[in-house]
Amino acid sequence: VTLLEQNPRWRLVPRGQAVNLRCILKNSQYPWMSWYQQDLQKQLQWLFTLRSPGDKEVKSLPGADYLATRVTDTELRLQVANMSQGRTLYCTCSGTGGALAEQFFGPGTRLTVL
Amino acid sequence: QQQVRQSPQSLTVWEGETAILNCSYEDSTFNYFPWYQQFPGEGPALLISISSVSDKKEDGRFTIFFNKREKKLSLHITDSQPGDSATYFCAASPNYNVLYFGSGTKLTVEP
Numbered sequence: 001v002t003l004l005e006q007n008p009r010w011r012l013v014p015r016g017q018a019v020n021l022r023c024i025l026k027n028s029q030y031p032w033m034s035w036y037q038q039d040l041q042k043q044l045q046w047l048f049t050l051r052s053p054g055d056k057e058v059k060s061l062p063g064a065d066y067l068a069t070r071v072t073d074t075e076l077r078l079q080v081a082n083m084s085q086g087r088t089l090y091c092t093c094s095g096t097g098g099a100l101a102e103q104f105f106g107p108g109t110r111l112t113v114l
Numbered sequence: 115q116q117q118v119r120q121s122p123q124s125l126t127v128w129e130g131e132t133a134i135l136n137c138s139y140e141d142s143t144f145n146y147f148p149w150y151q152q153f154p155g156e157g158p159a160l161l162i163s164i165s166s167v168s169d170k171k172e173d174g175r176f177t178i179f180f181n182k183r184e185k186k187l188s189l190h191i192t193d194s195q196p197g198d199s200a201t202y203f204c205a206a207s208p209n210y211n212v213l214y215f216g217s218g219t220k221l222t223v224e225p
Binding site for chain 2 (some may be wrong): 020032036041042043044045046049060090094101103104105106107108
């Protein structure tokens with residue numbers, strides 16, 4: 001059963017252009033949603049965890065700037081700007097305790113810099 | 115600073131052998147340790163996890179051994195199959211929400 005949908009699945013991004021990503025939660029048992037990045041060397045890194053609609057956070061990392069927004073209980077968005085190196089962005093979901101606290105990854109959005 | 119370290123970077127075993135993947139961590143507040151399996155072009159998939167109150171967790175051919183005193187854990191894959199060929203990531207968390215990942219071990223199982 002698919003818990004998360006991500007779109008687009010891949011995108012070519014002209015240098016200097018921002019791109020907007022979407023993640024849709026399919027199972028309300030896992031309401032905590034997060035973003036992770038995976039760089040070209042396959043290193044995974046946590047970016048944000050947004051729990052409630054209206055939550056917003058920004059972060060600048062080597063190679064990209066991020067703005068994350070929890071739009072609704074089931075939708076998470078990420079704007080990626082100033083990207084200088086390709087990467088894959090994963091949305092995750094988890095519950096609030098016990099076995100439901102385990103974190104599940106979406107299929108990812110692969111970004112390539114033109 | 116890398117909070118979670120994995121070794122080896124790559125590992126090749128023959129079908130039927132036991133693959134052993136190692137992981138260590140720095141932060142003593144980490145209390146939850148999942149292992150993820152990732153195939154090319156896919157997102158990481160949760161394979162098996164352990165909390166710091168246990169020293170062993172078994173699920174079929176996959177077993178985690180955990181040594182809290184030494185801050186080390188290992189994933190043993192018994193009777194390895196070619197379909198187990200993937201990259202395996204060890205992760206650690208103090209609160210289940212933020213996962214800190216190791217750099218991964220690429221496992222190849224030769225038939």
